Amino acid sequence: MGRGLPSDLRLAPGQKADVRRVLRLFRDYRPTLALVGLLIGLGAGAGVVSPFLIREIVDVALPQQRLDLLGACVAGLVGVTVVGAALGVLQAMLSTRVGQAVMHDLRVAVYGHLQQMGLGFFTRTRTGEVQSRIFSDIGSMQAVVTTVMTQIVSSVAGIVVAVLAMIAMDWRLTLFSLITLPIAVWMNRRVGRRRRAVVARRQAKAADLSAGIQESLSVSGVLLATTMGRTTALTDRFAGDSRDLADLEIESEMAGRWHQGLYGVLLAIIPALTYLLGGMLLFGGDARVSIGTLVAFVALQSSLFPQMNGLLRVATQVNASLALFTRVFEYLDAPITISDAPDAIALDPRQVRGELRMQDVTFTYPGAEAPSLRGINLTVEPGTHTALVGATGSGKTSTGYLMVRLYDPSSGRITLDGHDLREVTMESLAAAIGVVTQETYLLHASIAENLRFAAPEASDEDLVAACRIAQIHEHIAALPDGYATVVGERGYRFSGGEKQRLALARTILRDPPVLLLDEATSALDTATERAMSGALDALSRGRTTISIAHRLSTVRHADQIIVLEHGRILERGTYEELLAAGGVFAGLAAADARGEGTATGAHPQG
Structure with a gap:
């Protein structure tokens, strides 16, 4: 090593x-x-x-x-x-x-x-x-x-x-x-x-x-x-x-x-x-x-x-x-590559409309030779649901990383309500965009402490309300210690689906105007995922949502679906429009229907 x-x-x-x-x-x-x-x-x-x-x-x-x-x-x-x-x-x-x-x-x-x-x-x-x-x-x-x-x-x-x-x-x-x-x-x-x-x-x-x-x-x-x-x-x-x-x-x-x-x-x-x-x-x-x-x-x-x-x-x-x-x-x-600009502005999350734009964005990971994204132009209108789909390595997760400024684009610009993300303070950007990832990380602490990591001032009633939306409250209530239950290192006392629902509840507590779901339901069984779909729809209503999809059935009602391949946008449209076009998305949907949905799985640089 x-x-x-x-x-x-x-x-x-x-x-x-x-x-x-x-x-x-x-x-x-x-x-x-x-x-x-x-x-x-x-x-x-x-x-x-x-x-x-x-x-x-x-x-x-x-x-x-x-x-x-x-x-x-x-x-x-x-x-x-x-x-x-x-x-x-x-x-x-x-x-x-x-x-x-x-x-x-x-x-x-x-x-x-x-x-x-x-x-x-x-x-x-x-x-x-x-x-x-x-x-x-x-x-x-x-x-x-x-x-x-x-x-x-x-x-x-x-x-x-x-x-x-x-x-x-x-x-x-x-x-x-x-x-x-x-x-x-x-x-x-x-x-x-x-x-x-x-x-x-x-x-x-x-x-x-x-x-x-x-x-x-x-x-x-x-x-x-x-x-x-x-x-x-x-x-x-x-x-x-x-x-x-x-x-x-x-x-x-x-x-x-x-x-x-x-x-x-x-x-x-x-x-x-x-x-x-x-x-x-x-x-x-x-x-x-x-x-x-x-x-x-x-x-x-x-x-x-x-x-x-x-x-x-x-x-x-x-x-x-x-x-x-x-x-x-x-x-x-060691140089800090992502930091606040000297004149960075702090956005008020209550005033954020949620319009995200990527303008001719190209991105190459440090040390990599080939770009992960090439010339991406994308507009996410306020209050709409945009889904990113594609095979492993297509650039889905990389796009999400750039939207929350875990990396800066190699060229081009990304804006939130017209503000270049590089001109916005990191703290206010984190308050404006909530993220739920496939790799859920929970602290070795109680359920309540994990939830309050996102909102320290949250009341017990707030925790319960968030967990009800995330379809996890009944499970927590059945535990001997309830919300005082210690989750164990990295949450290993809970299943993958339970950890993802806790992570979703943690993000719900922050009530961000923009929501990024990076394979957020990939660890859920079909029944639980269906039960959560209504809750996610209710949660997404009135806010901008970007979802990186593992199962294409979860993005059926997205306002627009962006199909990525080798870092480029190949197709865009609604679920029905893309199926009717008979292109790449239609092939992915057919594979998903046959139970081969792993073809669209997430990738560290995908």
């Missing part, structure tokens, strides 16, 4: 995540970050007070047996520790709040952006991949945003303050202490590049695993695997992918560990060598070096070196995490 975004949605090289772009995520929280920085600075300053107090104890208080000075220095050591701990807790609280706020902003930004991506994006991208980037990638970034950035600032502040204090004590010992810095910089760059590559591979494999779980453990996936006898094979494939992910996790964790271990040994040797160098200076009669200075200097090293080592690890982690940011920014930077 494919991996990641389609090639036409990937970032250009210049758009890859870098530290500056990551830092821009914190732009709205600069006051709080300034306070965090102040607390970090105070904590770093408090941390270097202790070595000076230790030097005072060793060089003055103990040799001169000054109990007052010793007591003051000890009290200072205790006070510095307490203040440092309090500052650390407060700083951690503020930085965690900022980090969580940034994560919230990022999740909402990605989710909101994906909501606007349009149908084409999701037909080319696996659901598991989307979920992996929102939860796994952003979740993995959380540690970087909430703690690592603060650790970097804290470590840098601690290192700067410690180095300044060391220089104040003895600049020669300071230079000797920093001899490992070039080695650290070289190692960090080398390890960072390696870990970044490993993390990118790890997250891609995690996305594959997430997509596989989502596909195979859904209701449809379990049914497919069971009926095809593929449960063992799927388990084996999952085990292999999981093993690969575990290996990548180990590789990610171990990347650069030998380098860091060797550097840690080197840092541990430096204090011992500092005693040797300081002793040589002391034995040589250098007045600038005392026993207290030497002890305090090594104490500063014990604070400096762990921060340097920690900064190396954190910098490596940040470098590696840029692969996560890049994956998330790919979604944020």
Whole structure:
């Protein structure tokens, strides 16, 4: 199976995540970050007070047996520790709040952006991949945003303050202490590049695993695997992918560990060598070096070196995490193909008459070579019923997609009451045109919640009235929990016909002036379909209706029937006119009468 975004949605090289772009995520929280920085600075300053107090104890208080000075220095050591701990807790609280706020902003930004991506994006991208980037990638970034950035600032502040204090004590010992810095910089760059590559591979494999779980453990996936006898094979494939992910996790964790271990040994040797160098200076009669200075200097090293080592690890982690940011920014930077124009107008559904026109419309699906529709000219008069019929792949569903602006035409224009759909807000267009599709989608919630998804303010009486029209109320009333019954994932506790009737009731609640029925009765048995025909006629009265027909008998009373073939309109007229013409429609009607109606079935691009 494919991996990641389609090639036409990937970032250009210049758009890859870098530290500056990551830092821009914190732009709205600069006051709080300034306070965090102040607390970090105070904590770093408090941390270097202790070595000076230790030097005072060793060089003055103990040799001169000054109990007052010793007591003051000890009290200072205790006070510095307490203040440092309090500052650390407060700083951690503020930085965690900022980090969580940034994560919230990022999740909402990605989710909101994906909501606007349009149908084409999701037909080319696996659901598991989307979920992996929102939860796994952003979740993995959380540690970087909430703690690592603060650790970097804290470590840098601690290192700067410690180095300044060391220089104040003895600049020669300071230079000797920093001899490992070039080695650290070289190692960090080398390890960072390696870990970044490993993390990118790890997250891609995690996305594959997430997509596989989502596909195979859904209701449809379990049914497919069971009926095809593929449960063992799927388990084996999952085990292999999981093993690969575990290996990548180990590789990610171990990347650069030998380098860091060797550097840690080197840092541990430096204090011992500092005693040797300081002793040589002391034995040589250098007045600038005392026993207290030497002890305090090594104490500063014990604070400096762990921060340097920690900064190396954190910098490596940040470098590696840029692969996560890049994956998330790919979604944020993916172009939105269907969006409101800057000057888009909002239609009032109560004022919409329902006149739809397609003027010389040609449409090609993204990535496809041949057009699905060619030069379509069609007028749907207000309050009339127009039916679209044709064999699989003829362009019926594509026409419906364009009418509700799931896609924009490649050329030509589509208007509603004279307004180009590209000049109308998406929200008002959705309120004006109600859609019931063959692929009914129900939420894993109660029947009432599913119905109120279309009209949150609907009363219980409104729900019952809509369900009566859709011929589903009696069935719901017979259930033990009635309208509180949970429909199950994707509505699998209900039959196909029951799901379609619920979807129809959901659309009825919105009372749109235009109704698009895309194979809306295809899952109904003949008796139920006949029972619903009167209800649909009553529902359609006074509003514009476009129906994509599976059974030609359902469009017998349509005001006009449009016959499509290979993306073109071949015939148009009433049911009787087209039968009398003896053309393509007459052949479809004959096949439908013989029970071969599947010839007109819907197609994802039909």
